[in-house]
Structures are given as C-alpha cells and as structure tokens.
Amino acid sequence: MRSPHIRNVATSLQRQMARPGGIAVAEAVSRAEQGLEAQRDRTLLILQDKVDALNDLCARRAPETTDEVYAIASALVDMAGFLEIPPFYSAAYILCDAAHRMVAAKAWSWPQVEVHARALTLILANDCRGGDEIDQMLAGLRAVAEHKIQAVNDGPGQAEQG
Known part of the structure; x- marks a missing residue:
C-alpha cells in the first residue's frame, strides 16, 4: 500500500491574499469607527423610543407587562x-x-421600575455623559435595587407591590 501524497494547491483566494494592496490597519479601524459613529444617532433614537415605551409601561402598570420590562431593559443593555x-x-x-430578580421573587415593584426609567430618561437628556451627579444617581439605583431585593429576602409582605 502506498502512503498518501499531499499536494499544496494554491487557491485563487490564497493568490489574492498574497498580493500587496488593500489599506493599512489604522485606515481600516478609522473607517470602522466612522461607520459606528454614523449609526450612533439612529441608535440613540431607538434608545429614546425604548425608554419611552418603558415609561408607558410604568404609567399603565399592567401586571402582564412585567416580562416586557425585562425585554426592554435587555435591549437597552x-x-x-x-x-x-x-x-x-x-x-x-x-x-x-x-x-x-423581582420576577424570580414574585415581588414586582412598579415604583422601582419608574425610578430606573426616570434615570434612563435623564441620562439620555444629558447626552449619555457621565459625571459625579450621574455616578451618584447610579449608586442610588443600585441601592434601591439592593434594598428591594433585601426586603424580599427578609420575608413576605416586605416588598412593595405598587
């Protein structure tokens, strides 16, 4: 039995890749960043629409829409x-x-969702810039979320159903 003979075959793609040309990596990165920047305004409009939808859900407070809150929040992330x-x-x-966590604990709190929706609205109004005030607001959101979770863990009837 003969051992297999392996041949190297040059494909047209290999030949094209071997030829000099194209653009420098820095130019490619610059073009990619310009492309992303072009999408920024459109994406900010979509963010605003999603936050408006979240505020609408908060205004209606329909129990069957709690899954929508999570879906919107996930899309925003x-x-x-x-x-x-x-x-x-x-x-x-x-x-x-x-x-x-609220869904898992069966302890929904519309006021907590409203606080988050207002914070998202304020961040958008601030052109999504950070700063000390925004950092303090984010710390407050974390504290509200942790407080509600702790209230649920402490026992039934502790979490606000509002």
Missing part, C-alpha cells in the same frame, strides 16, 4: 454596549438585573 455609553449601560443593566 445591548444597544448601550454597542455604543459604548457606560452611564446608560450601567443604568439599563441595573434595571435588567432588578427586573429579573
């Missing part, structure tokens, strides 16, 4: 991560986590 806007991302993430 994804988009804020895409745009790399840390303050908005943090606020959306805290809401997402709080909504998940």
Whole structure:
C-alpha cells in the first residue's frame, strides 16, 4: 500500500491574499469607527423610543407587562454596549438585573421600575455623559435595587407591590 501524497494547491483566494494592496490597519479601524459613529444617532433614537415605551409601561402598570420590562431593559443593555455609553449601560443593566430578580421573587415593584426609567430618561437628556451627579444617581439605583431585593429576602409582605 502506498502512503498518501499531499499536494499544496494554491487557491485563487490564497493568490489574492498574497498580493500587496488593500489599506493599512489604522485606515481600516478609522473607517470602522466612522461607520459606528454614523449609526450612533439612529441608535440613540431607538434608545429614546425604548425608554419611552418603558415609561408607558410604568404609567399603565399592567401586571402582564412585567416580562416586557425585562425585554426592554435587555435591549437597552445591548444597544448601550454597542455604543459604548457606560452611564446608560450601567443604568439599563441595573434595571435588567432588578427586573429579573423581582420576577424570580414574585415581588414586582412598579415604583422601582419608574425610578430606573426616570434615570434612563435623564441620562439620555444629558447626552449619555457621565459625571459625579450621574455616578451618584447610579449608586442610588443600585441601592434601591439592593434594598428591594433585601426586603424580599427578609420575608413576605416586605416588598412593595405598587
């Protein structure tokens, strides 16, 4: 029996890749960043629409919409991560986590969701910039979420159902 003979076959893609040309990495990165920046305004409008929908859910307080709150918060986290806007991302993430925990504990709190929705609205109004005030607001959101979770863990009837 003969041993197999291996041949190296040059494909057209290999030949094209071997030819000099194209653009420098720095130019490619610059173009990619310009492309992302072009999407920023459109994505900010979508963020605003999602926050408006969240505020609408808070106004209606329909029990069957609690899953929608989590879905909106999750979408906000994804988009804020895409745009790399840390303050908005943090606020959306805290809401997402709080909504998940409230559903799991069967202790929904519309006032808590409203606080988060207002914070997201304020961050958008501030062009998603950070700062000491925003950092304090985010710390407050974390404290509210942790307080509500602790109230649920301390026993039934402790969490506000509002």
